[in-house]
Amino acid sequence: MNASLPTRRTLIGLAVATGASALTGCATGDEPDGKGKRPPPTPPATDTAALGEAPPAADAASAASPGRAWRYTHVPPGGQDASYRALAVTSRDDVWLLGTRGEPSVAPFLEHWDGRRWSEPEVPDELKRGDRQSTFALAAGEPGDLWLAQRTLDGNGRFAVFHRAGGEWQRLPDPPAVQGERWSGGATDGAWCVASGTHLWANLSGKVVHWDGQRWDVPPLAFSAAALAAAPAADGTPRAWVAGAAGIECGQGGACYPQPATARWADGAWQQIDTPAYRFPDPLPPEPSATLDTVVHDPVNDRLWALGRHDFNHGEADVEPDSEDIVLTGDGTAWTKVGVPDQGRAFATATTVPDGTGGLLLDAWTRRTRDGAVHKLRAPDRLPEPSEVPKPKRRYDFKQPFDIARTCLIPGTRTVLAAGVVRFNNSSDTGDPPLRPALARYDADGAS
Numbered sequence: 001m002n003a004s005l006p007t008r009r010t011l012i013g014l015a016v017a018t019g020a021s022a023l024t025g026c027a028t029g030d031e032p033d034g035k036g037k038r039p040p041p042t043p044p045a046t047d048t049a050a051l052g053e054a055p056p057a058a059d060a061a062s063a064a065s066p067g068r069a070w071r072y073t074h075v076p077p078g079g080q081d082a083s084y085r086a087l088a089v090t091s092r093d094d095v096w097l098l099g100t101r102g103e104p105s106v107a108p109f110l111e112h113w114d115g116r117r118w119s120e121p122e123v124p125d126e127l128k129r130g131d132r133q134s135t136f137a138l139a140a141g142e143p144g145d146l147w148l149a150q151r152t153l154d155g156n157g158r159f160a161v162f163h164r165a166g167g168e169w170q171r172l173p174d175p176p177a178v179q180g181e182r183w184s185g186g187a188t189d190g191a192w193c194v195a196s197g198t199h200l201w202a203n204l205s206g207k208v209v210h211w212d213g214q215r216w217d218v219p220p221l222a223f224s225a226a227a228l229a230a231a232p233a234a235d236g237t238p239r240a241w242v243a244g245a246a247g248i249e250c251g252q253g254g255a256c257y258p259q260p261a262t263a264r265w266a267d268g269a270w271q272q273i274d275t276p277a278y279r280f281p282d283p284l285p286p287e288p289s290a291t292l293d294t295v296v297h298d299p300v301n302d303r304l305w306a307l308g309r310h311d312f313n314h315g316e317a318d319v320e321p322d323s324e325d326i327v328l329t330g331d332g333t334a335w336t337k338v339g340v341p342d343q344g345r346a347f348a349t350a351t352t353v354p355d356g357t358g359g360l361l362l363d364a365w366t367r368r369t370r371d372g373a374v375h376k377l378r379a380p381d382r383l384p385e386p387s388e389v390p391k392p393k394r395r396y397d398f399k400q401p402f403d404i405a406r407t408c409l410i411p412g413t414r415t416v417l418a419a420g421v422v423r424f425n426n427s428s429d430t431g432d433p434p435l436r437p438a439l440a441r442y443d444a445d446g447a448s
Contacts, residue, residue: 069378070402070418074118074439076111080386083421084437087406088138088146095410096146097419098138099437106130110148124148124162124169137202138406139195139230147200149193159204161193161211175216178207191349191406194230196238201228201265208242208270221270223261224248227349229304231297240265241332243295243306258289262306264332275335276328278310280321285312290326294347298354299411304330305360309346327362341374353407355444356414364404364418367444377442386424386434398425402438414444 082101085108089095093115100106107130110121127150139147145165152158161172192203198213206224210217223246230240243262250256259277263270278290292308308326325347327338343366351364358370361377368374382400404420417439424434 068375070380070440070442072380072383072438073417073441074113075383075422075436076118081435082109082437083403083405083435084419084439085405086136086138087408087417087419087439088140089408089410089417090140090143090145092410092413092415094140094143095417096138096140097437097439098136098148100130100136102130106132106134108134108136121164121167122169124171126160126171127162137191137193139193139200141195141197141199145195147193147195149202151192151204159202161200161202172211173216175202175204175209175211176218178204178209178218191227191229194228194240196230196232196240197236199230199238199240201230201240201242203228203242206244212268219269221263222246222272223263226291226293226308227295229295229297229349231299238265239297239332241295241297241304242270243292243308245289245291257284258291260290260292260306260308260326260328262292262295262335273330273333273335275306276337278324278326280310280312283317285314285320286316287313291346292326292328294349294352296349296352296354296360298358298360299409300354300356300358302331304332305352305354306330306335307347307352307362311346338372340368350406351404351418353416354409355416355442356409357444359444361407361416361442364407380438380440383422383424383436383438386436400424402440416442416444418442 082099084097084099086098087096093113095113097111098108099111100108108123108127110123112119112121127148131152133152134150137149137151139149141147146163148162148164148169150158150160150162159175161175162169163172164170194201200211202209203225206226207218208221208225208228210219221242224244225242226244228240228242230238233239241262241264243260245258246261247256248258257279260275262273262275264273265271275292280288288310289312290308290310292306294305294307296305297303298305306326306328309323310326311323312320314320323342323344325340325342327340328335329338330336340362343362347363351361353361355361355367360368362368362374365377366374367377379402401423402418402420403423404418406420407416407418409416418441419439420437422436422438424436426433
């Protein structure tokens with residue numbers, strides 16, 4: 001089955017034998033049938049070119065369940081033992097992928113979709129040698145404007161940002177050193193660096209550094225940051241939001257109860273937003289905490305979503321309360337609690353994304369529709385097995401998990417893109433499984 005990605009002539013909002021959600025991991029089993037009415041497709045745009053063609057799939061399972069499955073749209077040839085790590089999208093004709101390939105250096109590479117074809121622009125010279133201890137992020141302020149951030153995980157705390165404009169890279173000055181907090185939530189994922197216009201924000205161990213187009217600063221923030229989101233206002237004013245937890249520093253007795261905290265960027269500073277508190281009934285379980293790990297902006301209704309987890313250290317009390325997911329929505333000045341079926345885990349910013357219909361992908365495999373219904377999404381169809389030398393070819397007939405690093409909604413459409421890696425598992429317990437970088441798409445059908 002061919003799975004084309006968005007471009008200029010067919011816009012990606014159309015539910016063309018849509019695909020489901022393959023954000024991270026391998027989804028199995030059926031989801032609810034969802035008998036709700038399905039309105040006629042009215043995508044925000046109708047002109048999309050193919051972002052690429054997926055290799056032939058082993059079956060057509062996803063085609064049989066429109067609106068409920070992911071499908072691969074770009075698997076580069078010769079991409080064995082590589083992985084996509086970051087994704088940035090400004091339009092259906094401007095998609096950026098960052099991946100790593102090769103051992104032992106794990107050198108980064110870029111791919112770009114311009115509405116007609118894929119190309120592989122050069123990465124900054126400083127990054128070409130690679131570094132196993134680095135994590136990367138991409139952020140796009142507007143078409144043709146790309147930021148590439150590198151952070152090392154070797155304890156030295158090195159941080160570098162490169163800006164690409166007019167096809168040329170320029171390294172920004174180093175930001176001020178920051179003293180990180182002990183807890184930084186989900187800040188290691190692909191959403192730790194965001195941009196809006198000429199402004200850039202990066203989460204460094206719970207502290208947020210800010211680039212205003214000319215210089216760095218570290219605006220005061222009254223809590224430890226875990227996640228960032230950014231989107232320009234209708235008049236182009238840059239906007240950003242941060243979510244995390246307050247009260248993470250325990251006193252001498254070791255007793256503390258971290259609580260959700262959020263703030264918005266306004267007038268060059270962080271302005272804290274009143275955020276709901278959470279508390280278990282007495283007697284309190286050991287090490288309780290209520291923290292936010294995710295914040296995303298939904299352009300359909302210009303609202304925010306913040307997600308996290310109210311949990312504790314299990315196994316130390318005779319009677320334990322139920323943990324719960326935290327889901328909040330708001331207009332940027334206040335929050336409202338939203339009930340969803342408990343997923344038994346915290347959500348991650350890198351794979352939480354609006355679906356273009358007013359709904360939300362809570363994670364790679366769970367969609368909340370605009371009217372509040374929640375259903376599971378299917379994994380993409382299987383890819384052909386990798387060819388091997390020497391023969392005979394080993395069968396990779398086990399699961400093919402699609403591990404998602406980052407998801408993005410293509411602006412003005414109902415199409416979500418997911419970048420990650422497919423792992424070809426087999427029965428052998430020796431050696432690492434072959435890897436293929438892959439880009440998948442999910443086309444929300446607007447059904448409730």
